[in-house]
Amino acid sequence: MPYNFKNANLAVRENRLGSITGFTGDLETLVYRSECGSLKNRERCFSQSSSCLSGCALNALAAIRNVAVVYHAPAGCTAMASNDNVKFGQIAARINKTTNSVFVCTDLNEKDTVFGAMNDLRKIVEHTYSTYKPDAIFISTSCVSGVIGEDVDGLADEINEELPIPVIPVHCEGFKSRIWASGFDISDHAVLQGIVKPPKEKRRIINIKNFYESARPQITKIFNEVFDAEPQFLYCNSTIEELSHLSEALATVCICGTLGTYLGNALEETYGVPYVRTINHSGVTGFETWLRGIGKAIGREEQVEAYIKKQREIYIPQIEEAIKPLRGLRAVIGMGPGFTYEIARVLQEFGMTIDYALAWHYDYKYDNGQVPPALEHLLKTSPKDMKVAVADQQNYEVLNILNRYKPDVYFSRHPGTTVWAIKQGYAAVFVADEYTVFGYEGTLSFAKLIRDTVTNRSFEKNLAARIKLPYTKWWYEQSNEKFINPEGKR
Structure with missing residues (x-):
């Protein structure tokens, strides 16, 4: 797509990417209708929250x-x-x-x-x-x-x-x-x-779009050793001088496609900076795919394979041992789309079953015109009838689904939904940090966190026994799409 930096206005995601805030169905339908361009938004006649x-x-x-x-x-x-x-x-x-x-x-x-x-x-x-x-x-x-x-x-x-x-x-x-x-x-x-200026020379810098750079030490070490480059984190702690040189980077990567689609694709199309479009760094498969994508973009594939081989020898036996008690557990996920489909992939790699995956919105394509890589990957590795929804942070829909499916654990990246699941008596994991499942060590820690969460349930049970929720028996008997209109109806 053409990028016009002379105009301060930018088309919103609904118009530019066909993004939606309402959908219920299965994974295969979502991907198929995204690929053929027939996916339409379903409006809500009642909304409890927004951003x-x-x-x-x-x-x-x-x-x-x-x-x-x-x-x-x-x-x-x-x-x-x-x-x-x-x-x-x-x-x-x-x-x-x-x-x-x-x-x-x-x-x-x-x-x-x-x-x-x-x-x-x-x-x-x-x-x-x-x-x-x-x-x-x-x-x-x-x-x-x-x-x-x-x-x-x-x-x-x-x-x-x-x-x-x-x-x-x-x-x-x-x-x-409507899409934050x-x-x-x-x-x-x-x-x-x-801020960004046309390039004068190439620098051994890799742009990395993230939120709060909590894994800065680990990423800096990896980029130095494997890619012989420095990471330029965006936007926390960056300066105007540093941002002016984004066009001179070796490549651009992102912690999720939702966050980085515009910047990554714009730098690639306008200034020729390669944008690494892979599934994100979460889990073993994601981390290795992410590293290989960067290595391919900047010509460091041999160094990537050497690093992966070394780290696998250290961590894979530990990870395999840690995920044994997780196999067969059932989960519901409610996050932004850049993480819902990635965390679903990781949990399935752990041997867990996804009862329902809710995304707060959904971009059926990114700025390069393609379906999000995380969703395409998930379709190849998941049951095609896996239940998915676009829930727009609607807690009443989340609690309806939790009550119906009664999962072993609920995962969210937003504290507002996590605490409501706990009030219902369900174990819940708040995946607040975007680097919670970063690399081999993060994957190992995440597996242990899930194990500890589902093992000790006394807090959730005691809280649920003393809390009266505002949702009635009538609502729990309804379909979670009760207030979502058919396509084309407002």
């Missing part, structure tokens, strides 16, 4: 060191700012760095929605620069500033001529997409539009 794309976009940009995010929005929209300040400060401290990034809000009110607030926005941007001296300023729209038509793009162009740093407009109107992952693409587009 805003602005959180994904602005959190990513605020993670860059020494930048300013100016959010042209009501104060409530920046509730995440204090959390970001603490979180990204702690992440910087882990590598002995500091970050002076700031998150500023223009505090739009009722008067502003009638008369506009462009003069105030200009003053705030100028004051932000004079006070904090950031290396770049991102000016973001919100639902309110988008509805009243504030010309953020025009103001950014004007201030760009006046200040010695990049001033970049970011379009984060939350109402334009559209925010990932919006932040990538802003970086590509205003």
